[in-house]
Amino acid sequence: xxxxxxxxxxxxxxxxxxxxxxxxxxxxxxxxxxxxxxxxxxxxxxxxxxxxxxxxxxxxxxxxxxxxxxxxxxxxxxxxxxxxxxxxxxxxxxxxxxxxxxxxxxxxxxxxxxxxxxxxxxxxxxxxxxxxxxxxxxxxxxxxxxxxxxxxxxxxxxxxxxxxxxxxxxxxxxxxxxxxxxxxxxxxxxxxxxxxxxxxxxxxxxxxxxxxxxxxxxxxxxxxxxxxxxxxxxxxxxxxxxxxxxxxxxxxxxxxxxxxxxx
Numbered sequence: 250x251x252x253x254x255x256x257x258x259x260x261x262x263x264x265x266x267x268x269x270x271x272x273x274x275x276x277x278x279x280x281x282x283x284x285x286x287x288x289x290x291x292x293x294x295x296x297x298x299x300x301x302x303x304x305x306x307x308x309x310x311x312x313x314x315x316x317x318x319x320x321x322x323x324x325x326x327x328x329x330x331x332x333x334x335x336x337x338x339x340x341x342x343x344x345x346x347x348x349x350x351x352x353x354x355x356x357x358x359x360x361x362x363x364x365x366x367x368x369x370x371x372x373x374x375x376x377x378x379x380x381x382x383x384x385x386x387x388x389x390x391x392x393x394x395x396x397x398x399x400x401x402x403x404x405x406x407x408x409x410x411x412x413x414x415x416x417x418x419x420x421x422x423x424x425x426x427x428x429x430x431x432x433x434x435x436x437x438x439x440x441x442x443x444x445x446x447x448x449x450x451x452x453x454x455x456x457x458x459x460x461x462x463x464x465x466x467x468x469x470x471x472x473x474x475x476x477x478x479x480x481x482x483x484x485x486x487x488x489x490x491x492x493x494x495x496x497x498x499x500x501x502x503x504x505x506x507x508x509x510x511x512x
Contacts, residue, residue: 250274253288257295262340264297269336276329290314306339361418364390365458366509367438369429371474372399372465373498379403380411381499382463387415389503389510394421395429397471426471433460433477440481442470443505445495447484450505455512456482461505466498 250271256264268289275281292298293311302310313332320328368391373379379401386394400423401408403416424432433440439459447453462478464470470478478484487501495501 250285253285253292256289256292257297259297261297261300264292264295265301265336266340268292269333269340272329272333272336276326276333281325286317290317302339310335361387362390363392364510366391367436367460368394368502368506369397369460369462369474370394370400371397371426371462371470372468373463374399374401374465375498376401376405376408377411378497378499379405380408380413380416382502383408383412383415383419383421385499385503385506386419389506391419391506394419395432396421396423397429397474398423398425426473430473430477436460440478441483441485442475442478443486443501444469444475444478444484445486447486449486449488450508453485453508454482455509461485461509463498463502466495 251267256267259267271289275286293307293314298307298310310332313328313335316328317325366389368382368386370379370382373382373396379396380403383394383403396403403409403412403421409416439456440462441453441456441459442462442464444464459482462470462474464475469475475484485505487496487504489495496504
């Protein structure tokens with residue numbers, strides 16, 4: 250492990266982030282070097298932590314550390330993880346406890362299974378839906394997402410919040426509708442659209458390599474992109490049994506992506 254002296258030489262946020270990672274590493278060890286742990290805790294009084302954390306945050310962190318001598322076994326590990334995730338939240342990196350993260354606390358893109366599956370989002374206006382779709386895309390192997398001009402920005406705070414970091418793990422590109430049509434011709438891959446009036450999900454012939462197009466909830470896929478789909482694999486539809494005519498676009502996309510991934 251990195252020495253305490255080396256930690257003291259790091260830049261402020263880098264030091265705090267590295268300490269967060271070290272608390273996680275220690276939480277899964279059978280035996281913890283108490284002297285090393287004490288050295289980590291001593292850094293809380295140093296300039297790096299005082300630069301990054303405010304007074305209340307430092308007080309809370311020290312209150313967690315004060316409990317360490319009284320904890321054993323799993324309780325000890327849980328407390329170290331509490332410190333790990335608290336520091337990540339202070340830094341603005343707040344993964345869920347089941348996320349796969351690297352040593353810096355970022356989502357570990359090397360853990361992703363990436364399939365030759367491409368997604369096109371055609372003028373999805375809601376940043377919540379954009380973020381949610383990126384999160385599903387990360388989970389189900391999407392290689393790249395093309396966003397037709399008119400989509401909500403992936404940099405919108407609501408999109409980033411809903412994506413839970415996945416906007417940074419899935420490759421994406423903003424593109425015009427005309428450029429996307431040309432791109433589809435260049436890719437020469439099977440293309441389908443998630444639209445009403447098509448083949449039901451359970452019967453749809455998902456391609457091993459291909460492009461799926463998702464339209465907005467009100468107007469659906471644009472005519473030129475829909476035409477391109479219908480000259481290839483056509484439309485894919487979800488059977489409905491309720492009073493609503495359609496699902497939320499992010500929910501429908503998630504269902505489709507899982508089906509494509511699992512085939």
